[in-house]
Amino acid sequence: MMTRVMQRMRRGRRLHAVLSILALLPGCSTIDSVSSSLLGSGPRTGQPGYVSGFLGGVAADEPRAVIAGREVLSAGGTAADAAVAVGLTLAVTLPSRAGLGGGGACLAYGSGEKGPAHGVPEAVLFIPRAATGAGGDRPSAVPMLVRGLYLLHARYGNQPFESLVSSAEQLARFGVPVSRALARDLSVVAGPLFADPAARAIFSNNGVPLAEGQTLRQPDLGSTLAQIRVAGVGDMYQGALAHRIVDGSSTIGGPILATDLRAALPSLSAPLVRNYRNDKVAFLPPPADGGLGAEAAFDVLANNPNDIPAAVARSLGVVTRWRMGGVTPAAAMASPDLPQSTSTIYPASTSFVTMDRYGDAVACALTMNNLFGNGRILPGLGFITAASPAVVPSPLLAAGLVWNDNLKAFRAAAAASGQSAAPVAVAVGLTNTLRTNQPMSVPVPDPGRANIIACSRYLPGESRFCGWATDPRGDGLALGAN
Known part of the structure; x- marks a missing residue:
């Protein structure tokens, strides 16, 4: 003693x-x-407030998801950790466009030796694919979001994955105010959506769509997120949750087989890359072909920033040529005679960008392949499955990222939504940001909506020259700290 x-x-x-x-x-x-x-005393790593001063930034289409991402950055998380928190929170706060039953695609960049690709961007692809089960009046896509975000985290994260799930879990379980973005989407599809009794119970007040500011509670979704947090991501694809998805899917319009879930693996891919002055620009690669459309539009705008009509026409023409088949992305880009777009309507999506204090960055586009996917909630699980790409066209998932290969330093990232205008929104957002050194200095063409982060003096570098912006015509938010 x-x-x-x-x-x-x-x-x-x-x-x-x-x-x-x-x-x-x-x-x-x-x-x-x-x-x-x-x-x-004071916050420790993993607790908001651990990082003081420059944190990085987050921009997304829904404010509460942005707050969740910024809290992760404040706790010492990486851009990928923040992206996981944003993506899972969007599954709670904006289930019309993102959800456990959907998917998406991301560009990820780790600066210098910190990144697993050593200063070169990677694409993480987890696009909802068609289930192979036959029958049903509303075929479902195979859920891809959770495994996709887990792969992103495994490559670039440093916080425990379960800690990134818990925030979304609490929002689902105890409720969150309906955002303006969700209220707008509900007003568009309330009629067909409320034909599903479970959706009607969650998203309406006695049949009247929930309005902005009213509380959205999703206890079943909270329990599903808790199961993922405790049992792990694999449980959703090969465990107890997987069995419940298989059993429930046949009751909501389109069966998902156990083999579909086991085979639902995200992938890493090299992005489409082109030079721009002293920098390099990466775009999402097919099958996230909104990135191909963004590169085609960027090709036009790099030579003439004001020729928006030509950028739009070339973007959709290149995507249409690619979807016709039989060509590589490079061949589609080089095609002298491009067809007119065969589709005037592409499914809805949502986008976000994150960047941490080291200059690591992530740009993502998420989708349900339709507003609220197939419109029916899996019994007892609280989430909607995405619509099958076998019955709806694939969305144009668009994101781009600029870095300097010699410096191994980040310069800008953009992601966008807006159906057919999403690729051009990314291209316009990046070209104008690179010309003016100000994110969102010029509005992107309607109906596109962009989220952008940029560091005009690069990062690692002088963080006071970094900025973040969400489209002022949308309902999102951009937050950070310098």
């Missing part, structure tokens, strides 16, 4: 000596921060 007391006294004298020396230094902030560290 005496030995432990003497050890405590010695530690106390050492701490007193350190603080006495610090007291001789100018200012008190150093004393406060060091003494907090020594005494064990």
Whole structure:
């Protein structure tokens, strides 16, 4: 006992000596921060507030998802950690466009030796694919979101994955105010959506669509997220959750087989890359062919930033040529005689971008292949499955990222939604940001909506030259700290 007391006294004298020396230094902030560290007070890694000063930034189409991403950055998480939190939160707060039953695609960049690809972007593809089960009046896509975000996290994250699930879980379980973005989508599809009794119970008040600011509670979704947090992502594809998805899918219009879930693997792919002055620009590759359309539009705007009509025509023409088959992306880009777009309506999507204090960045586009997917909630699981791409056209998932290969440093990232205008929105957002060094300096063409983060002096570098913006005509939010 005496030995432990003497050890405590010695530690106390050492701490007193350190603080006495610090007291001789100018200012008190150093004393406060060091003494907090020594005494064990203040946030620790994994807790919001752990990082002070420059955090990075987040921009997305729904405000609460942005707040979730910024909290992760504040807790010391990477851009990928923040992206996982944003994506899972969107599954709760904007289930019309993102959900556990949907999917998407992301571009991820890790600066220098920090990134697994050593300063070169990667594409993480987890696009909802058609289930192979036959029959049903509303075929479902195979859920891809959770495995896709898990792969992104495995490559670039540093926070425990389960900690990134818990925030979305709590929002689903205890409720969250309906955002303007969700209220708008509900007003569009309330009629057919409320034909499903489970959807009507969640998204309406006695048959009247929930309005902005009213509380959205999704206890079954909260329980599903809790199961993923506790049992792991694999449970959704090969465990108890997988069995419940298989059993429930046949009751909502289109069966999903156990083999579909086991085979639902995301993939890593090299992005489409082109040079732009001293930098390189990466775009999502097919099958996320909105990235191909964005590259085609960027090709036009890099030479003439004001020729929006030509950029739109070339973007949709290249995508249409690619979807006709028999060509590589490069051949579609080089085709002299492009067909007119065969589709005037592409499914809805949502987008977001994240960047951390090191210059790691992620740009994602998520989709349900239709507003609210197939419109029916899996019994007891609380989420809607995406519409099958066998019965609806694939969305144009569009994102782009700019970096300097010599410096191994990030410069800009953009992701966009807006059906057929999403690729052009990315191209316009990036070209104008690179020309003016200001994100969202010029509005993107309607109905496109973009989210952009940019660092005109690169990052790692001078963080005071970084900025983030969401489309002012949309209902999103952009947050960070310099």
